[in-house]
Amino acid sequence: MPFIGRDWRADGEQWTKTEIGSWERPRRLSLSSSLLNVNSSLSDVFNALEIANSVSNIRRFNYIAKVVQILFKDKLGELSGNAQRSLFQVIGRMIDMVLKTGDNISLMQRIVTQFHNSIHSAYPFYYYIGSAPLWQRHIEMLTRMQETIKQVQTNMIKTDEDSSKLTFNCLPVEMQREVLRRLDNGTDIVNVGMINSNIYRVSQELLIWRQLCLYHFGGDTQNSNNSKLGEKILGLMRRQQDDIDTNDIDWKNAYFKLKRQYGLREVYAEMIHQCQLCKCLYWQDSNHTCPYETLSPSSIPITPRKLVTMLI
Structure with missing residues (x-):
């Protein structure tokens, strides 16, 4: 009878130690995309x-x-x-x-x-x-x-x-700006801006909100400025004005309007x-x-x- 199993020279199975000290092999969980035979x-x-x-x-x-x-x-x-x-x-x-x-x-x-x-x-x-x-x-x-x-x-x-500890307010403005640019939620940026007036001014910079809009609602192509904006942002701009001018956009206001309409990107x-x-x-x-x-x-x-x- 032919041998149809795995070659004995193949890699062995991985075993992990449980909380009670025993050893078990990893469980394979298979779910059909049709969801017809899911018993798990x-x-x-x-x-x-x-x-x-x-x-x-x-x-x-x-x-x-x-x-x-x-x-x-x-x-x-x-x-x-x-x-x-x-x-x-x-x-x-x-x-x-x-x-x-x-x-x-x-x-x-x-x-x-x-x-x-x-x-x-x-x-x-x-x-x-x-x-x-x-x-x-x-x-x-x-x-x-x-x-x-x-x-x-x-x-x-x-x-x-x-x-005596170093606080966020002690950081240079450039570093504060870089921290805010790495936040992926506009609500978090607003909350950080409530610390004091100096950080508030940084949190109101349009460049931060523009990048946040592009991150959640922008297009994937980078061929032109308009293609980078994506259909969601362009659609909002067309509803507000006939001529699209990227230099005359309230990006913070646009972010919250787009968030209510489309929700945020899950990352x-x-x-x-x-x-x-x-x-x-x-x-x-x-x-x-x-x-x-x-x-x-x-x-x-x-x-x-x-x-x-x-x-x-």
Whole structure:
């Protein structure tokens, strides 16, 4: 009988050590794009992609945070008991990461507050899956999380009161401008500009807002100035004036108008991808071994909302 398995000289399988000390091989998660034969639950997907452990990776944190926000805002009533437990496990790990690093405190405060409000708004009916006492415990857990984050913020404020430390206001104007140029959200730029009058003047520079508009709404081609602006920006300019003059545009006002109409571009340091050959989901920076080795590999990025739609 011919041997049809892998050659014994091939590379061995990768095994990882679990939290309890045992060893296991990486799980392969395959989801059909047609969504007809999907039997994997949300908890299975979270375990296979190691979502809870991935929050310690700063490149994956914002992606996971967006998935969590979509789940409790739009899909909370459809989550099973295992899915609820997995969701709370991820949020708990995110809180631990915030306490450890001091980063993303405002984001976590917003997530926990929104989650708390989503559950509390259903009282006393609790149309979610599970009993009323269960969801009451969820509310108590989220309340403790809110108190923990507030305590961290209080401690950081006390630490920042040390006037001997270098502050953002002490930086040269050129460096302040470079920092603002690297922010991808106009609301963040507005909030930074509220520190004092000097930083406010920097945050009002049209060049910063023009680059922000091009980043979220501009075209991909760079052949001419108008083609670089993209159809979204050009459409807004045509509605406001007949003659398009790029030197006479209120880019800050244009940004917020375009944001309301189109939303912002989703950009993450690392995303989950789906192999177009074997339909497996995997993190972008992980080593994906496709069984169809003879074909050229190809994959597509999966946005947080698309991932949630595939699972629920």
